[in-house]
Amino acid sequence: MSGVTLDAGGLIALDRNDRRVIALLARADEIGARVTVPATALAQAIRTPTRQARLSRLIRQPTTHVEPLDALDATRVGVLLAASRSKDIADAHVVICARRHSEPIVTSDAEDLRRLDPQARLITV
Helix, strand or coil, X not given: CCEEEECHHHHHHHHCCCHHHHHHHHHHHHHCCEEEEEHHHHHHHCCCHHHCHHHXXXXXXXXXXXXXXXXXXXXXXXXXXXXXXXXXXXXXXXXXXXXXXXXXXXXXXHHHHHHHXXXXXXXXX
């Protein structure tokens, strides 16, 4: 495993103590694998950081990289949304980040991500 990208569903699953996500992240930590968290997915998942200890801890880890939605990625997101006739900016940003790092996506919403990228590697939780 070179790394994983988490969408909002993956982050929410972690926050809810989903054993599959916890095991996957523990394995990533053991081998020093990168964990990519698109800022748009984080914005969808985080509500009360002081009460979301697992999520807050994850984003502070040295192997976790919160990817901003900068001008270049915003353009890529817009192009992807137009091509797929979709509207979810956060999902498109997740796909862009996962492609950049050649990482599978940890998600609870495989259908929407497949519409954006039929070739995406998905880990459904």
